[in-house]
Amino acid sequence: MELNPRQEHIVEIVKSDGPITGEKIAEQLNLTRATLRPDLAILTMAGFLEARPRVGYFYSGKSSSQLLTEKFKKYIVKDYQSQPVILKSNVTVYEAICSIFIEDVGTLFIVNEDNELVGVCSRKDLLRASMAGQDIHTMPVNIIMTRMPNIVLLRENDLVLYAARQMIHKEIDSIPIVREKDNGKFEVTGRISKTTITKLFVSLFD
Amino acid sequence: MELNPRQEHIVEIVKSDGPITGEKIAEQLNLTRATLRPDLAILTMAGFLEARPRVGYFYSGKSSSQLLTEKFKKYIVKDYQSQPVILKSNVTVYEAICSIFIEDVGTLFIVNEDNELVGVCSRKDLLRASMAGQDIHTMPVNIIMTRMPNIVLLRENDLVLYAARQMIHKEIDSIPIVREKDNGKFEVTGRISKTTITKLFVSLFD
Numbered sequence: 130m131e132l133n134p135r136q137e138h139i140v141e142i143v144k145s146d147g148p149i150t151g152e153k154i155a156e157q158l159n160l161t162r163a164t165l166r167p168d169l170a171i172l173t174m175a176g177f178l179e180a181r182p183r184v185g186y187f188y189s190g191k192s193s194s195q196l197l198t199e200k201f202k203k204y205i206v207k208d209y210q211s212q213p214v215i216l217k218s219n220v221t222v223y224e225a226i227c228s229i230f231i232e233d234v235g236t237l238f239i240v241n242e243d244n245e246l247v248g249v250c251s252r253k254d255l256l257r258a259s260m261a262g263q264d265i266h267t268m269p270v271n272i273i274m275t276r277m278p279n280i281v282l283l284r285e286n287d288l289v290l291y292a293a294r295q296m297i298h299k300e301i302d303s304i305p306i307v308r309e310k311d312n313g314k315f316e317v318t319g320r321i322s323k324t325t326i327t328k329l330f331v332s333l334f335d
Numbered sequence: 336m337e338l339n340p341r342q343e344h345i346v347e348i349v350k351s352d353g354p355i356t357g358e359k360i361a362e363q364l365n366l367t368r369a370t371l372r373p374d375l376a377i378l379t380m381a382g383f384l385e386a387r388p389r390v391g392y393f394y395s396g397k398s399s400s401q402l403l404t405e406k407f408k409k410y411i412v413k414d415y416q417s418q419p420v421i422l423k424s425n426v427t428v429y430e431a432i433c434s435i436f437i438e439d440v441g442t443l444f445i446v447n448e449d450n451e452l453v454g455v456c457s458r459k460d461l462l463r464a465s466m467a468g469q470d471i472h473t474m475p476v477n478i479i480m481t482r483m484p485n486i487v488l489l490r491e492n493d494l495v496l497y498a499a500r501q502m503i504h505k506e507i508d509s510i511p512i513v514r515e516k517d518n519g520k521f522e523v524t525g526r527i528s529k530t531t532i533t534k535l536f537v538s539l540f541d
Contacts, residue, residue: 167376252458259465323529
């Protein structure tokens with residue numbers, strides 16, 4: 130939502146002089162209270178200003194993008210997650226590559242015998258291994274995976290926005306969603322990827 | 336922006352009876368014109384209704400998500416593109432894998448001697464080749480790439496939103512941005528990926 134020049138002016142006045150009554154704002158702008166009423170209603174409804182009876186208008190401290198961010202605070206990863214593809218750490222690199230194709234994913238999560246997360250294996254990890262000229266039919270995937278604790282994790286209630294930021298800043302394509310066990314280890318319950326974010330982006334406009 | 340029940344009601348009235356004057360809307364709601372004025376101002380400014388002097392209010396036919404989409408119509412791929420990584424079609428699969436690591440991308444664009452796009456090569460194409468047990472040091476990349484015309488293309492002025500939809504529907508991670516030559520072939524000028532979309536998503540809230 131874009132503000133018109135008068136609305137911008139009102140926000141500036143409330144920012145510097147708030148709390149301030151509608152009458153005082155009208156005086157400063159040399160307008161009647163009635164003329165200002167629609168603008169004040171718009172600014173209050175859109176969340177730029179807050180109004181308290183008998184006190185006046187406050188600046189909410191929120192910019193357009195902050196208000197948009199608030200909307201996105203409802204988007205948590207558990208509502209957008211995909212099924213994680215999970216392999217035991219003793220499977221071979223060859224089997225891991227097959228899983229990438231069979232399951233049609235870019236990242237595999239590697240667990241120990243107790244189903245606790247021990248590593249993450251990407252297409253690039255697999256490519257590096259197969260390029261190295263070693264035997265992918267015998268090499269176990271735990272040799273080439275990225276290991277705990279060097280793994281970015283998400284909890285169910287983390288924001289989708291946080292997940293997206295992590296993927297950009299850490300330069301990764303996918304993050305496991307985990308639940309912490311009593312022993313401090315993690316079970317993998319879901320997955321968020323750049324595909325998830327792209328889908329969400331598209332769905333915002335459908 | 337969320338509408339309150341009275342605003343929803345006004346939109347419904349204008350939808351079914353528009354063009355309709357503010358007085359007529361007020362009558363239907365059993366309210367005064369003055370009481371309605373802020374709501375009508377909000378609905379008009381936010382783009383839900385259109386007002387024409389001496390005629391009245393029209394329904395713009397735009398939902399919240401349509402209004403959001405209009406905002407995103409300003410986002411075209413040339414403003415968000417990354418550098419494409421381009422290889423000649425006679426390089427080996429091994430060299431292609433090296434480029435994936437050196438350039439830190441997921442997709443390579445393959446061109447002929449005249450720099451015209453002939454194929455696209457993904458991490459999965461490279462993984463499939465190295466898994467097949469053939470010699471990646473001698474096999475040329477044009478054996479394993481996806482070939483023209485089976486390639487999704489973007490022009491500079493296509494919407495970022497269109498690019499995102501194509502990546503989801505065609506299940507690809509990256510799309511070349513091309514310029515058509517006089518001979519009907521394409522030069523690659525840029526690249527849009529799911530990383531681009533994730534970055535844009537994050538930047539909306541920063």
